[in-house]
């Protein structure tokens with residue numbers, strides 16, 4: 470088991486994130502000066518970092534040989550591949566501030582908003598932040614586009630109020646597999662040309678084995694007009 474010691478200069482004890490303040494004030498009498506954090510994934514490392522800013526002596530225990538947990542960068546035959554957490558969203562509430570605070574902001578770049586989706590043997594370009602591009606570039610017909618726009622308008626008020634960083638808040642939509650729900654609501658074109666490319670391209674899952682709650686939560690990112698960011702050099706070639 471690897472043991473990491475977090476070295477934070479005591480002069481760096483700046484205002485901690487609100488959720489830690491609340492937690493520590495509530496439990497004030499019980500807080501020890503020494504803390505052990507189990508697991509050096511992003512959650513454990515963030516907890517350790519925040520607690521260190523209170524001046525606590527933090528030790529992180531990690532079972533694996535390397536830190537990062539499911540956030541992994543591999544180098545295979547000279548190719549650099551982020552094989553977990555390739556993308557971060559600007560709609561995530563905590564990590565954005567963490568990136569800025571730790572001086573990593575310049576290492577993050579926006580990903581391209583363009584996707585290419587095949588329909589009837591032709592490749593159609595589609596900007597995920599511009600639904601209209603789907604009809605402009607021939608991916609969807611006008612009828613399909615109106616159906617999409619109408620449904621988005623109808624659902625938007627509800628979807629935009631649910632937190633995108635907490636999938637448990639979407640449990641009420643976990644009623645059907647994505648294929649069944651989207652086929653019923655829109656037609657098979659929606660599953661084939663919008664949902665399947667999204668789920669297979671980003672999540673490596675098929676609509677037949679994925680709850681409809683996931684694409685709904687993902688569509689809320691678009692409603693928030695959030696940007697997708699990635700680490701510079703994270704997916705690079707030699």
Ligand SMILES: Cc1cc2nc3c(=O)[nH]c(=O)nc-3n(C[C@H](O)[C@H](O)[C@H](O)COP(=O)(O)OP(=O)(O)OC[C@H]3O[C@@H](n4cnc5c(N)ncnc54)[C@H](O)[C@@H]3O)c2cc1C
Pocket residue numbers: 507508509510511512513530531532533536537538539540552553554555556557558
């Ligand atoms: C293929 C893939 C792609 C992904 N893509 C994205 C993406 O693009 N964007 C995004 O936001 N998220 C993505 N995710 C999800 C994201 O990677 C995870 O949500 C996040 O990394 C989880 O962090 P965590 O610290 O909660 O858990 P983990 O990363 O799982 O960390 C837990 C750590 O605890 C250690 N541990 C567990 N038990 C013990 C023990 N008993 N003793 C000591 N150590 C222990 C583990 O070894 C591990 O290092 C992806 C995940 C995967 C697998």
